Amino acid sequence: MSVNKLHVYTVSEAEALFQEFYGLAAKASGLPSERDQNFRMDTAKGESCVLKLYAPETDVCWLDAQDQLLIELVNQDAGLPLPRLIENNKKATTYKITDCNGQDRFIRALTWLDGEVWNKAAQKQSLDFKQIGELMGRMDLALKSFMHAGADRTFLWDVAQASAHTAFISLIEDAEIKAIVESILEKFSKETASALSRLPRQVIHNDANDYNILVDKQGKISGLIDFGDFIKSHRVCEVAVACAYAMLAQKDPVGKICDVVSGYHKVNSLCEEELAILYDLIRVRLAESSCMAAQQYAANPENEYLLISQKDIRDLLRKMEQINPQVVHYRLRDVCGYEACAGSRKLEQWLLTNADKIGPICQHDLSPENVLVLDLSPLSVNEEGIPRSAEDATNVIFDLMKDAGAAVGVGSYLEDRDVYKGDFFETVDPDEKRTVHLGIDLFLPAYEPLYAPLDGIVRVHNDNTRDYDYGPVVILEHKTDEGQVFYTKYGHLSRSSLELWEDGKAFKKGEVIGYLGPYPENGNWAPHVHFQLLLDLMGMENDICGVAARSEINVWSSVCPSPNLILGMKTKCQGDVTRSSKSIREERARHLSPNLSLSYSEPLKIVRGEGQYLYTEQGEQYLDMVNNVCHVGHCHPRVVAAATGQMPVLNTNTRYMHDNIVNYARELLATFPDPLEVCFFTNSGSEANDLALRLAQNYTGQKDMLIVDHAYHGNLTSLIDLSPYKFNRKGGKGCPDHVKICPMPDGYRGPVKWDDPDCGDKYAAMAIEQLSALQKQGRKPAAFIAESLLGCGGQIVLPDGYLKRVYEAVRGAGGLCIADEVQVGFGRVGSHMWGFELQNVVPDIVTLGKPIGNGHPMGGVITTRAVADTFFNGMEYFNTFGGNPVSCAIGQEVLQVIRDERLQHNAAQVGQHILGGLTEMMARYPLIGDVRGRGLFIGAELVSDRETLEPATAEANKVVNLMKEKSILLSTDGPLDNVVKIKPPVCFTIENADQFLKEFDVCMALVSQAR
């Protein structure tokens, strides 16, 4: 074992010192360290701390700076996971002692932080690297105004002092690493250092390496330790250090630094100039590390700690030689919300506004009649799945063009293709290839001429002779009249074209710049030109990518805007890029409001639906038991046909006469009892409820509303006011003055139970109390609004007689009665078309939503002639989209499918089957406190104690997530979020119900056992 000469204290001496200065008996154990001696001290009481014994000749000013820095950090941001200084019995946090050699040393104790070091964390693969950035961003914010003479020092671990490392390069033994380090440091001295000198400076921690960051069992950062490397330097160096270590031993090192940087930027914005040199600085830090290790190892070969992570650093330095630094720079800009390639949108605008100045690139008319857009992935293999030769592909493609009467075949921009062969389509990530096309291909006969679309000069010309490469390729450089430089690239040309090209040669718009090449000289492809528009050649010149990795698509689509800006084809020639789940989450975070939530602890990416099933990208099938919107089944073919039948014919508004709106109105109103005879069409349930509110307030001349507790009626301002589910929960502003809340008639959890023969009357009496309270204030109700079965309230069936009594009282007081059927209507309750019919009442207004369009955004309001006529007071009700011919065609088809497929009857039968199964399970699992519902609107309420009704919220959540593992989608609801809610599409079958019951049984057993 190596011996560190600076480490003179034994474990028992450390214990004695701790007793002497901190007055506590503790067990010491040594911790690894380079210079100082550190011990973990564990007291008998179970408390722990770190005892630090600094190496002789440690600078007092530097130690004081560390004390002040820790104090400043805690003062500025108390939530930072940092150790706290412990005062000793001399009232000092850092104290001088003399060691056995008569040398002065300083002793200091810090609180212990729990957690594993990041590098060794059990769940290392799934750690979220954004956390590192966020932590360091917060640290730097907290240190922004901190200054201490001890931080203003010359220090070799300062990235900004990289040039000082040149002296150590010769000590690096590995020749390849030595050369890499040399070139990194040379670039730093020549270019980066001066750019760095202009960037913001402050005191930074400067050592966020993966041995200094601690994580808890959930993978969350629980601590940052080791403040010995702090220094006043450039803020971006902090990020560079964190990134350098984050990249080590990673399959996707650039992805990791994107995470770190986006985390940092979220809390502490980085400027574009910092991002421009960040990747260089990361490389500098790694180069410095190699130099320091070589130098220190030479001086002190027995200290193995010096070599920690050197192998990973060498591997990373080699890997980074394969990574294009400009791509990294643009990725970093993208994750920070800057335009990935600055100027891309500006060029796009210039090309759009100067379209008339752009000439054709080929001799063919590119109008829709003359082009055929090809799907190249399936065409690249033959019927047996064997890749086609260039000759075979040519025959197939040109035959297809001939059949379509098209002179030009088109391969799309951003098409994700499975056609690329050869190792130059590999990336540093073994799991990813470059597959997304950045140009537009025009398939034309070999030897046809190509023309310059704008004046330009030859910037790059070459014969890329590898198989499946470009063959002869030319890149022209152009300039906008505002001086912006951009490029057009033409690949797969003929060898004879090479004679036309020389460096800097000017081509006028319309001049021949080359000819399409035949295979094999064109790279061995069917004859076509790969035409690409670029803002930057990224230092790659003739090897500039024409195809990109999916993970880099934000960058490449910014560097290479659509070439159709030049070609001007009216045909769709752009593919839809599919993203990884991680990328979708990042894009959501970047471009959507965080108010949008995702379901499940591991959210699903669903790409297809059919009937009661949903499918992931990988084709995994899920049984959908939550979606009461796609009521007659996802993508029901008849509903789809109704939409696609009407969409190409006409879609206007209600100011023109059209059959669809009146036919639909007749058919819909026929399902309602008299006197409900007038309908309005809206675009959502919220709009329907808002209109209902206006109708009621207009009819009665009153404003006050009676509502049921825990209800949700929609996302408009007027409806948040009527939704205790929102106004009484997180972010809510409480009950507004014009609203009175009636207790929820919950026969399970409420004060009156189901088995009370007067249950309905008693809850109605509670509602009437609220009405009386209103009247006592000298006010009258505009309306009482309630769902016919309570959804957000927890799938509650109203007790018999409830609505009848309440409606009578409200009407007696001059108010109207509104039934919100947005969740439960259209036959879901099985025995009836509408939920209110279960209660033997006829509302004055009924509102419709969700299932009405089977997923198409629609809503509706049904009311009486009297209410509608009163609303006709001179002000037009105009709704741009409500009642349009497409929506009406869809709505009508949904009604007919419900009828033709007998779906109401199905809801009754399958619902009964599920209720029966769950009720039987309730006898076996005490966790199931209540099972209730009508038709396919069912709830199972989980409780941990049937007497106290303690909600089993965590268990309900667990069951839902376990069921997802069994490919069944459910969710929870209710005021206590402990009700498993069941509301599948009404085409749900008995077999589906049996599958659900079987798996639910298994999950209930698992969750019950785990308690």
Ligand SMILES: Cc1ncc(COP(=O)(O)O)c(C=O)c1O
């Ligand atoms: C009972 C009820 N009413 C109204 C709405 C609002 O409908 P939309 O989201 O279509 O605006 C909802 C939506 O969840 C609802 O559950």
